[in-house]
Amino acid sequence: MPRLLLVLLVSAALPAAADECYSVDPAGGSVSFELRQAGSPFRGAFHRFGGELCIAQSRVARIDVWLEPASVETALPEIDAALKAKEFFDVASHPRIAFASESVQVRDDRQLARGTLDIKGKRRNAEVPFRLRESGGKPLVSGSFTLDRLDYGIGTGEWSDTRWLGAEVKIDFSAALSRR
């Protein structure tokens, strides 16, 4: 089946297939972030995420993914706790971050999903470039994009001081897809 997926993705000349949906497999996948603290890179990751990606007419037609910010992990427990609190992800009121695509464009071996990113109840347009390729017999989705944390109210109050905590956050993701 993965081979079929690749064929579908690579050659748009094939006849149209019915919708095929794949779910994002968090095992072995990763969603990590990086921003600047006091001028140095600071990194962390989220462990609980999922969603689905559907193919129609031999193209990626729809992407719906989510992530639980409560699964954030840096190497510092006190920072993990602070990130879950109101000033950052406010996980009690907003347990999920979600991205839903509106359109997906193919650009050579890369694709670009345009859609809505919803963090802390703030919905913003976002562009997420990604790649699909085969790895270990499974299709693998990966990509990276940046966002401005202040657009989503991540780090309010004193934390909006971008000299000490950078505004730009780079997100890297990769996960295997399983046929559902």
Next chain:
Amino acid sequence: MVNLRNSTESYGIIAQAFHWLVALLVLAQLGIGLYAANLPVSLARLRWLSHHKSLGLAILALVLLRLGWRALNRPPGLPGSMPRWERRAALATHRLFYLLLILAPFAGWLYASAAGLSVNWFGLFQVPDLVSKDRQLAELFKALHIGLVALLASLVALHVGAALRHALLLRDSVMRRMLPWKPRSND
């Protein structure tokens, strides 16, 4: 008359400058570290810890330079009026000082590296990490940093106490040798 180099009687102005500069910075560093480590996660903690890391590395660099200068320029011997065990204890304390002044900031650097809190030195350049990020290792280096710093602080107390004893009770030349100005001698 100001001597750059040490004489047999006194430290030179360079050794004195190293001594008082390092003393001042280490005291400030102990204060900043203690203050920052007890702040809750906040911008103030981030800011003070960032100054702490930069200053700590500056101290490490200064101490290495100071050791280099000391290697080229031996310190004056301790007065013969001191009992042998006291002279030995003084020399051992000074050696241990240098050791801790290298190991304590080094452990701090290891901790910052393992915790993923890399240092950008006073906002001027990125300092390399010594180890990659590792939660367990971070806990270990944090305990090591605090332990070495506690030892360093005890040594400071002993050192200041001994210096004051020489200056105020024994009234020998020991304190004067490290002062850039020379109070009247009682010897």
